[in-house]
Amino acid sequence: xxxxxxxxxxxxxxxxxxxxxxxxxxxxxxxxxxxxxxxxxxxxxxxxxxxxxxxxxxxxxxxxxxxxxxxxxxxxxxxxxxxxxxxxxxxxxxxxxxxxxxxxxxxxxxxxxxxxxxxxxxxxxxxxxxxxxxxxxxxxxxxxxxxxxxxxxxxxxxxxxxxxxxxxxxxxxxxxxxxxxxxxxxxxxxxxxxxxxxxxxxxxxxxxxxxxxxxxxxxxxxxxxxxxxxxxxxxxxxxxxxxxxxxxxxxxxxxxxxxxxxxxxxxxxxxxxxxxxxxxxxxxxxxxxxxxxxxxxxxxxxxxxxxxxxxxxxxxxxxxxxxxxxxxxxxxxxxxxxxxxxxxxxxxxxxxxxxxxxxxxxxxxxxxxxxxxxxxxxxxxxxxxxxxxxxxxxxxxxxxxxxxxxxxxxxxxxxxxxxxxxxxxxxxxxxxxxxxxxxxxxxxxxxxxxxxxxxxxxxxxxxxxxxxxxxxxxxxxxxxxxxxxxxxxxxxxxxxxxxxxxxxxxxxxxxxxxxxxxxxxxxxxxxxxxxxxxxxxxxxxxxxxxxxxxxxxxxxxxxxxxxxxxxxxxxxxxxxxxxxxxxxxxxxxxxxxxxxxxxxxxxxxxxxxxxxxxxxxxxxxxxxxxxxxxxxxxxxxxxxxxxxxxxxxxxxxxxxxxxxxxxxxxxxxxxxxxxxxxxxxxxxxxxxxxxxxxxxxxxxxxxxxxxxxxxxxxxxxxxxxxxxxxxxxxxxxxxxxxxxxxxxxxxxxxxxxxxxxxxxxxxxxxxxxxxxxxxxxxxxxxxxxxxxxxxxxxxxxxxxxxxxxxxxxxxxxxxxxxxxxxxxxxxxxxxxxxxxxxxxxxxxxxxxxxxxxxxxxxxxxxxxxxxxxxxxxxxxxxxxxxxxxxxxxxxxxxxxxxxxxxxxxxxxxxxxxxxxx
Numbered sequence: 013x014x015x016x017x018x019x020x021x022x023x024x025x026x027x028x029x030x031x032x033x034x035x036x037x038x039x040x041x042x043x044x045x046x047x048x049x050x051x052x053x054x055x056x057x058x059x060x061x062x063x064x065x066x067x068x069x070x071x072x073x074x075x076x077x078x079x080x081x082x083x084x085x086x087x088x089x090x091x092x093x094x095x096x097x098x099x100x101x102x103x104x105x106x107x108x109x110x111x112x113x114x115x116x117x118x119x120x121x122x123x124x125x126x127x128x129x130x131x132x133x134x135x136x137x138x139x140x141x142x143x144x145x146x147x148x149x150x151x152x153x154x155x156x157x158x159x160x161x162x163x164x165x166x167x168x169x170x171x172x173x174x175x176x177x178x179x180x181x182x183x184x185x186x187x188x189x190x191x192x193x194x195x196x197x198x199x200x201x202x203x204x205x206x207x208x209x210x211x212x213x214x215x216x217x218x219x220x221x222x223x224x225x226x227x228x229x230x231x232x233x234x235x236x237x238x239x240x241x242x243x244x245x246x247x248x249x250x251x252x253x254x255x256x257x258x259x260x261x262x263x264x265x266x267x268x269x270x271x272x273x274x275x276x277x278x279x280x281x282x283x284x285x286x287x288x289x290x291x292x293x294x295x296x297x298x299x300x301x302x303x304x305x306x307x308x309x310x311x312x313x314x315x316x317x318x319x320x321x322x323x324x325x326x327x328x329x330x331x332x333x334x335x336x337x338x339x340x341x342x343x344x345x346x347x348x349x350x351x352x353x354x355x356x357x358x359x360x361x362x363x364x365x366x367x368x369x370x371x372x373x374x375x376x377x378x379x380x381x382x383x384x385x386x387x388x389x390x391x392x393x394x395x396x397x398x399x400x401x402x403x404x405x406x407x408x409x410x411x412x413x414x415x416x417x418x419x420x421x422x423x424x425x426x427x428x429x430x431x432x433x434x435x436x437x438x439x440x441x442x443x444x445x446x447x448x449x450x451x452x453x454x455x456x457x458x459x460x461x462x463x464x465x466x467x468x469x470x471x472x473x474x475x476x477x478x479x480x481x482x483x484x485x486x487x488x489x490x491x492x493x494x495x496x497x498x499x500x501x502x503x504x505x506x507x508x509x510x511x512x513x514x515x516x517x518x519x520x521x522x523x524x525x526x527x528x529x530x531x532x533x534x535x536x537x538x539x540x541x542x543x544x545x546x547x548x549x550x551x552x553x554x555x556x557x558x559x560x561x562x563x564x565x566x567x568x569x570x571x572x573x574x575x576x577x578x579x580x581x582x583x584x585x586x587x588x589x590x591x592x593x594x595x596x597x598x599x600x601x602x603x604x605x606x607x608x609x610x611x612x613x614x615x616x617x618x619x620x621x622x623x624x625x626x627x628x629x630x631x632x633x634x635x636x637x638x639x640x641x642x643x644x645x646x647x648x649x650x651x652x653x654x655x656x657x658x659x660x661x662x663x664x665x666x667x668x669x670x671x672x673x674x675x676x677x678x679x680x681x682x683x684x685x686x687x688x689x690x691x692x693x694x695x696x697x698x699x700x701x702x703x704x705x706x707x708x709x710x711x712x713x714x715x716x717x718x719x720x721x722x723x724x725x726x727x728x729x730x731x732x733x734x735x736x737x738x739x740x741x742x743x744x745x746x747x748x749x750x751x752x753x754x755x756x757x758x759x760x761x762x763x764x765x766x767x768x769x770x771x772x773x774x775x776x777x778x779x780x781x782x783x784x785x786x787x788x789x790x791x792x793x794x795x796x797x798x799x800x801x802x803x804x805x806x807x808x809x810x811x812x813x814x815x816x817x818x819x820x821x822x823x824x825x826x827x828x829x830x831x832x833x834x835x836x837x838x839x840x841x842x843x844x845x846x847x848x849x850x851x852x853x854x855x856x857x858x859x860x861x862x863x864x865x866x867x868x869x870x871x872x873x874x875x876x877x878x879x880x881x882x883x884x885x886x887x888x889x890x891x892x893x894x895x896x897x898x899x900x901x902x903x904x905x906x907x908x909x910x911x912x913x914x915x916x917x918x919x920x921x922x923x924x925x926x927x928x929x
Contacts, residue, residue, distance in 0.1 A: 046082045046091045048893055049098040050886075054081070058099075061106040068107055069123055074100035074131040075138045090144045090896055097138065097149075098889045104131045105882045111869040112879075125869045128878075136865055140828060146896050147857045148755065149888075150826055152845025154860035156817060158827075159791070161841025162742040163373040163811035164771055166792065167733040169279035172248050173390060173724030174341070175272035175328040181225050181247075187328075187722045188215055188223040191321055194720055196232075197286040198241050199729065210288075211235050225273055243283050248276040272328055275724060279732070286729035287720055293318025294656070295338065295389075295716030297361050298663050299350045299709045300680055302332070303701030308343040308350060308708075310361075310391050313682060314717040316694055321719055332705070334698040338721040341391035344371055348380060352410040353652075353709040356418070356454065359716055359727055360394075361387040363709070364407035364420050367398065373811060374398060376743050377838040379870060382407035384420055386456060388726035389716055395734055397456045398743040402427040402833040405448070406471075409485075413477040416454030421485045423471035424448045427833025428463050428745075447472035447493075449485045449509060457740055462509050464524065466491040466498075470505075474550075478543040482525065482569035483509045486550050488537030489529065496529035503531040504538040504552050508569045526570030528563065531555075539600075544591035547574075547629070551589035551598055558582040558607060560589065560598055562631050577631040581605045584620060590655035591629070595636075597687050598625040599653040599660055610637025613690030618645040619670060624660050626687040640690035642683065646670060652710040659693065660685045663707040666697050680705035736770045738839075748836035751828040752781040755848055755856075760828060765836050771814055778816065786847060787819040814840070816847055822855060824848015829865055838866065859892040861885040 047054050059067065068074065080095035107128045111121060139151045148154075177185040192215040199208040213232055221227055225247050232245050252268040279285045294315040302309050313336050314323060326333030330340040343350070346369040353363045363385040370376045370383075376398055382405045386395040399405050403426025411419045423445040446465030449472060452458055464470075470489035478484055486506045492498040493505050507527040530536070534555035541550050548563040548571050558579040563571035584602035591597070598609075602623055604616040609625035610633070621643035628634040642648065644667030651664040666681035677699065684694035699705050720727055738744045744765050753760035761781035763774070775788040792812050818824035829835045829844045837844055844865075846858045863885045867878040 045893070045896065046084045046087045046095075048890070049080075049095045049102075050890060057081075058102075061102075061109065064103040064106040065110050065124075068103050068127045068131060074103050074134045088146055088896060090146050091893070093142055093144060094149075094889055094893050094896075097135070097142075098886065098893075100131065100135050100138070101882055101886050101889065104128065104135065105879065105886070107131065108869060108875060108879045108882060112872070112875050121869075128867075128869050132863075132865065132867055135863070139861065143757065147859060147892055148846060149892060150845040150858065150860050151863055151865070152827065152829075152860055153843040153862050154846045154850050154858040156821075156824075156848065156850060158816045158842060158845075158847050160814040161372065161375050162370075162738075162744075162839060163793075163813045164736055164738070164741045165373075165734050166810050166812055167281075168810075169281055169283070169285075169732050171277040171279075171285075171730050173275040173277075174339075174392070175250055175274050176722070176724050177225055177273040178328045179270040181273070183224065184222045185225055185228065186325070187724075188228050191216075192719055192723075193291070194287060194289045194718070194723070194725070196236065196243075197288060197729070198236075198239070198243060199284040199286070200282055206284075209239060209241075211239050211241075229275075241283060243277070243279045243285050246276040246278055248274040250274060277730065279730075281732075284729055284732065287725045287727060289320070289718035289720050289727070291319040291321065291718060292715040293320040293717045295713040295721075296661060296682060297353060297355070297709075297711045297713065298680070298682060298707050299343070299353060299363060300700065301704075301706040301708060303704050304675070305701075307701070308347050309700075310339075310341045310343055310387065312338040312340075312391060312717075312721065313696065314338050314721075315684075315712075318715070318717070320717045323722065327722060327724070331701065332699055334696055336696055337698075338717055339391050344385075344393065345369075346371055347383075349406070350708045351408055353711040354410045354412045354418075355711045355713040355716070356412050356416050357414060358416065358454070359389050359713055361389075361711055361713070362410060362412065362418055363387070364410045364422075366406050370398060370743060374742055375838065375841040377401065377835065378403040378405070378426060378866070379868065379874070380404045380406070381743060382420065382422055384410075384418065384452060384456065388730075389713070389728070390721070390724050390726040392726065394731060395456045397452060397458070397740065399424070399428070399448075399450060399461075400739075400743045400745040400748075400839065401425075402835070404445075406445075408471065408473045409475045411475045411477050411483075417459070417477070418452045418454070418456075419449060419475045419477060419483050420452070421447070421449045421472035421475035421487075424463060428461065444469040445471055447485065447487055447489075447507075449475060449483060451483060451511065455735065457735060457737075460511055462524070464494055464507060466493045473537065473539055474541040476541045476543045476548075478508070478548065478565060478569055479546070480569065481511050482565075483511070484541055484543060484548055484569075484571070485509075486538030486541040486552075488552075493527060493529055495524065495527045499529065499531045499536070500533040501531070502535040502537055503529050504536045504550065504554065505529040506538065506541065506548065506550055506563065506571055508565075508571060510569065525568055528571055528573060530561070530573070539586040540589040542589050542591060544629075547591075549589050549591065549596055551586050553582055553586060556581055558586060558598070558600070558602075560596060560627065560631060562596075562629075575631040577627060577633075579625060580608050582607050585650075587650045588653040588655070592655050592658040592687075594629050595687070596627040596629060596631065597655050597660060598627065599623065599650065599662065601649045601664075607639070609639040610634070612639045612641070613688075614640045614642065616641045617643050617648075619643070620647045620649060622648055622650045622662055622664065624662075624685055624687045624690075638688055638690070640685060640687060642685055642692065643667065647672070648681075651707045654710050654712050656712040656714075658687075660687050661710055661712055663710040665706060677703035678705055680707040682707075682710075737767070738765060738769045738771070738774065739767060742839050744836055744839035745834075748834045748839055749830040750835065750837045750842075750844070751830070752778065752786070753826045753828065754783065754785065755824050755826055755846060755858075760826075762830075763836070765839075771812055775814055778814075782825040785819055785823050785825045787817050789815050791815040814842075816842075818848040822849040832865070835865070857892075857895050859888045859895075861888050 077096045080092040176187045196211040250272040254268045296313045298311045348366040350365045367383045382399040384397040405424040407422040409421045425445045448463045450461040466489040468490035472485040472487040474486040508525045510525045532555040536554040538550045538552040546565045550561045560577045562575045564574045582602045583605040586600040621641045624640045626638040647668040649664045654661045666679045681697045749764040751760035778788045845860045868874045
């Protein structure tokens with residue numbers, strides 16, 4: 013068969029000129045576009061929202077190109093695709109509106125949520141595989157620049173305290189008054205090791221000189237200079253700003269108050285700075301919710317005893333001060349709950365919190381994650397580690413061993429571990445919660461994680477370290493945990509884990525060495541665990557009764573039940589179990605329900621009281637057993653307890669009237685009780701903002717209080733660096749990934765997170781995967797300016813993020829999310845979509861739906877967010893629809909040649925050249 017070249021040339025008008033071609037002119041001067049799906053004409057025949065919902069719930073597909081009524085002959089196939097996509101989004105929006113209907117039953121809501129998730133996945137898949145001729149469509153965003161919201165802190169030798177002075181610099185600083193003696197330690201490299209020098213500071217050396225900010229700093233810096241050190245202590249100004257408050261429903265602007273001043277430690281990279289004080293007392297940390305807005309605060313109290321000077325008033329800017337309180341710090345926003353805290357051997361405080369956002373530096377991947385937060389003794393947040401759950405996780409317990417290792421336990425729904433060799437991968441696709449335990453070292457680096465799920469719901473509510481690094485968790489399960497048998501209903505359980513290779517090396521990172529499941533046919537659980545030598549104790553409520561169990565531990569840590577003590581019916585909760593001076597100490601709250609444990613030293617006062625029971629170590633009834641009640645005539649509840657030096661510290665809500673409403677005044681309390689005599693040895697009560705104070709957790713620090721507290725200075729060395737590994741500084745986990753493809757199509761390349769990845773190594777991976785189309789840099793922001801001598805300015809501190817642009821400023825590439833449960837874009841805070849030039853005559857126009865794959869209808873907030881995102885996606889489709897061709901034809905033929913037509917014409921000419929030789 014031969015081809016008539018004249019015929020082919022005739023198709024393009026002989027010698028082809030794109031600007032005069034009849035074919036081209038016809039292509040761009042169509043009379044009108046096909047009917048738009050949002051037009052009055054299309055909406056008149058479109059299914060009603062209720063019909064869309066019924067169709068979706070009945071299993072009908074969300075995308076159907078065949079049902080798109082393209083009513084202009086020869087119109088681009090792009091119109092049908094956009095029409096079908098628009099209808100699919102309308103169905104998704106109808107489901108969102110149905111989920112917001114008040115009174116919708118749980119079964120119906122569950123079905124709506126399930127079909128919403130299916131529809132979102134179908135639409136995402138359609139956008140990802142659909143090719144358009146006249147434009148580009150991406151599920152995510154379309155921009156010329158993309159930055160990670162996840163940020164990694166830069167190393168810094170600088171540190172700033174909280175405010176220590178308010179007002180003029182000419183006035184004496186109250187924090188410097190009285191007996192103010194401490195030491196500054198400077199550690200410098202020396203040979204293969206280091207040498208530490210102590211510089212004593214005593215403000216009494218100033219004599220009659222007023223202790224103003226500048227006078228004291230001059231004195232301190234003179235001591236440092238005389239020692240030959242470059243470190244200096246300066247002042248940092250905190251400018252006061254006007255603020256607006258509501259008065260009788262109207263905004264009122266208050267004038268700015270006086271400026272505040274903080275201390276600034278300005279070190280160098282070769283000098284590690286620390287602080288110490290000889291006179292110290294024990295300290296107690298209380299985390300509380302304060303005010304009707306639920307602001308979380310960290311309070312620090314000084315215990316009686318010791319030699320530290322007693323605080324005589326609150327620090328600058330603090331409110332609701334109570335005698336004995338050393339400091340008050342606001343915790344970060346985005347904390348849904350703080351349930352556990354503990355003090356490490358270095359005096360640092362660790363908190364376990366549920367977070368619904370990672371703040372501006374550490375985005376989370378799911379709806380809720382668990383965060384491990386480290387505070388120094390001055391109440392400054394120095395590190396945050398997120399678990400990296402893909403869906404939802406909650407943290408319930410924390411334990412710290414003598415080496416500083418930190419264990420966190422709780423529950424997780426959705427994927428957690430991403431390595432298929434992990435024994436803890438059980439249930440990562442389940443819709444019910446599984447138990448998890450994660451161990452970090454003292455620097456906050458994850459060592460291993462175990463996820464152990466029963467077939468039904470279970471959760472770990474307590475955790476403890478045992479001998480030889482064995483970690484024990486206790487909790488409750490609705491079915492058999494691996495290696496055990498179900499008793500019925502909710503059961504209590506304990507499991508033991510032995511660490512293997514540290515995360516994230518290959519192979520099993522830890523192994524279960526033993527477990528036990530127990531209880532009744534009713535509702536049972538374990539609320540607290542503790543290990544004392546070769547004994548493991550659990551405490552929980554079993555079918556309405558307070559029960560303590562003792563397990564003996566063999567040489568490898570396997571628990572075997574040895575004895576049980578039933579203390580009788582309880583109408584309340586169990587908060588803790590510990591061993592001190594050879595006695596088992598059990599604490600909780602209850603009404604006078606018949607709870608009994610030997611001799612009662614202090615009687616029940618009425619309502620709900622806190623109880624403390626001291627039992628024999630083998631749990632047999634003994635004449636030395638004691639039961640002590642603490643509280644007033646109203647409702648007293650314990651939020652957390654700790655046993656320290658044989659005494660029981662308790663914090664909670666004090667003596668609330670029966671039938672009190674949530675908005676009624678609520679007071680917090682802190683008390684220390686002798687469990688043998690019932691004597692109350694220490695007691696403080698306080699209010700919060702708007703008369704609302706709700707303590708949440710408690711931790712005791714031996715020797716943690718000193719004169720440094722009123723100076724805002726931490727005890728010990730200031731850590732000048734933090735881990736730069738992405739698996740430490742962000743919510744990313746090893747194996748998380750995303751994909752990069754050329755904007756012109758082609759196979760996508762995976763970018764996978766490895767254990768040693770930093771921002772710098774990830775930048776190289778992205779550049780390589782994009783085949784050089786993307787330019788990736790590590791951008792710095794924030795920080796302090798130091799070394800300013802007229803010639804040199806060095807910025808230290810602050811954060812670093814990735815900044816991504818098209819290398820040539822035009823071509824760019826498309827980023828696609830990783831699989832559900834291992835999407836690295838979520839952990840990086842990067843939006844999927846196109847990065848490159850988004851407009852102009854010589855580029856394909858790109859439209860981003862900005863439709864996150866993680867949208868849900870789980871609650872009112874999620875429903876509102878989903879609705880807003882869907883509306884944004886619908887607008888993007890409308891914009892794309894209009895961009896396919898001009899609305900009128902008057903000047904279309906004189907305009908620039910669209911890029912997609914130019915490309916098609918080039919292909920036709922190349923084919924013609926091959927045919928004609």
